[in-house]
Amino acid sequence: MNTVLIIGAGGVGHVVANKCAQLPDIFQNIHLASRTKSKCDAVAEDVRSRTGVSITTHSVDADDVPATVALIREIKPQLLINVALPYQDLTLMEACLETGVNYLDTANYEPRDVAKFEYSWQWAYQEQFRKAGLFALLGSGFDPGVTNVFTAWALKHHFDEIHTLDIIDVNGGNHGKAFATNFNPEINIREVTAPCRHWEDGAFRETAPMSMHQSFTCPQEVGTYEIYRMYHEEMESLVKHIPTIRQAQFWMSFSPNYLKHLEVLQNVGMTRIDPVMYNGVEIIPLQFLKAVLPDPGDLGKTTRGKTCIGNVITGIKDGQFKAVYIYNICDHEQCFKEVGSQAISYTTGVPAMIGAEMILTGKWTGAGVFNMEQNDPDPFMDELNRRGLPWHCVELTEEQAKTLKVNQQ
Ligand code: NDP
Structure with a gap:
């Protein structure tokens, strides 16, 4: 009998809870805990109305290791699914080690006071998880997550050596608000305002944020968008585990409206993460901004x-140049119809559920701390097709791959 404990009842937690409940043979007992219990109760009610499955809810502060350990001891799960915030990764890994529970997350650890995300902190737990015979799966969302699995699958089936990797994340959705972020605003804004880093000939090279951009036409009439090169965490693990990669770049689409608002917010100091005194109280401007922005969990209703x-x-491959484009297209309105969330939460929550499924069914096994690409991509790729994120793979010419013109046959 499998028991899972999901931590975090935000946009992603909502999808993970619903998708786990759709597979009652694998996820027999589902518990959901977060800082605010009322949010867990609202998710539980939504899951019950859609699937008839009851999930048990709890309140926990995941920054508090003893409190989390006490909750884990009460529930006795086989796996903890961390979809709280990146700040909680290390405390939740500690709690899992103390209680002998497997661990999964969707974003790498980031300290609160520096906008710096890297795997070093979590990789440092390798020996402890290995010795305890526990599996820790890092970054089981879409990017990181599915993008790592796409790369591992390409290496297994299409290449003898991979030389270049361009990950392109386009959100062609419109939520109809003046300004909103698609996932947690604090984490999102910290990510997009950080200096850009990309991998080139054995080292990460730094350039100014948003300084490199180009137009990208998506397949299947999703549209043409301006994509901006930025740093993204999966590049760090992918260039480590696939050392033949000479160049790795990550691109994300932003609308002119998003960039205009972001520039103003940055210029007036609202994206600062250092404390500021206001009326005798210390506040972090970016955390205050999060409080006044739309809740990404509520955007599903209006996003098209x-x-x-x-x-x-x-x-x-076999001594010849080869290029492929592997991609998924996801419709915001269909996601909302199925689980009551927009596609950004959906494309993160579905792979988190599939990663959990890989661990609970023993398709992915091992002891230690693993990134997605270190596991067999095939069963994960099959599940993407079955659980709502079907993918396509097309071959490209050298010119198409170099210019990212994936749409011209
Ligand atoms: P939300 O802000 O919507 O939800 C976060 C949830 O975590 C909230 O329920 C919040 O509770 C809870 N939480 C925060 N701090 C604590 C704490 N100390 N103890 C217990 N619970 C806590 O975020 P999202 O759902 O949008 O994102 C969830 C995660 O998914 C993030 O880590 C994000 O970086 C990651 N992500 C990954 C992607 C990928 O493709 N790999 C893409 C998008 C997101 P409360 O409401 O009470 O604050």
């Missing part, structure tokens, strides 16, 4: 359009 996220990969 599609996301298109995929990898352009080049390399060598």
Whole structure:
């Protein structure tokens, strides 16, 4: 009898709870805990109305290791699914080690006071998880997550060596608000305002945020969008585990409206993460901004359009140049119809559920801390097709791959 404990009842937690409940043979007992219990109760009610499955809810502060350990001891799960915030990764890994429970998350650890995300902190737990015989799966969302699995699958089936990797994340959705972020605003804004880093000939090279951009036409009439090169965490693990990669870049689409608002917010100091005194109280401007922005969990009702996220990969097969584009297209309105969330939460929550399924069914096994690409991609790719995120793979010419013109046949 499998028991899972989901931590975090935001946009992603809502999808994970619903998708787990759709597979009662694998997820027999579902518990959901977060800082605010009323949010867990609202998710539980939504899950019950859609699937008839009851999930048990709890309140917990995941920054508090003893409190989390006490909750885990009460529930006795096989797996903890961390869809709270990146700040909680280390405390939740500690709690899992103390209680002998497997661990999964969707974003790498980031300290609150520095906008710096890297895997070093979590990779440092490798020996402890290995010795305890526990499996820790890092970054089981879409990007990181599915993009890592796409790369591993391409290496297994299409290449002898991968040389270049371009991950392109387009959100062609429109939520109808003046300004909103698609997932947690604090995490999102910290990510997009950080300096850009990309991998080139053995090292990460830094350039100014948003300084490199180009137009990208998605397949299947999703549209043409301006994509901006930025740093994204999966590049760190992918260039480590696939050392033949000479160049890795990550691109994300932003609308002119989003960039205009972001520039003003930055210029007036609202994206600062250092404390500021206001009326005798210390506040962090970015956290205050999060409080006044729309809740990404509420955007599903109004969001129309599609996301298109995929990898352009080049390399060598049997001594010849080869290039492929592997991608998924996801419709915001269909996601809302199925689970009551927009596609950004959906494309993160579905892979989190599939990662959990891989661990609970023993398709992915091992002891230690693992990134997605270190596991067999095939069963995960099959499940993407069955659980709501079907993918396509097309071959590209060298010119198409170099210019990211994936749509011209
Ligand atoms: P939300 O802000 O919507 O939800 C976060 C949830 O975590 C809230 O329920 C919040 O509770 C809870 N939480 C925060 N701090 C604590 C704490 N100390 N103890 C217990 N619960 C806590 O975020 P999202 O759902 O949008 O994102 C969830 C995660 O998914 C993030 O880590 C994000 O970076 C990641 N993500 C990954 C993607 C990928 O493709 N890999 C893409 C998008 C997101 P409360 O409401 O009370 O504050």
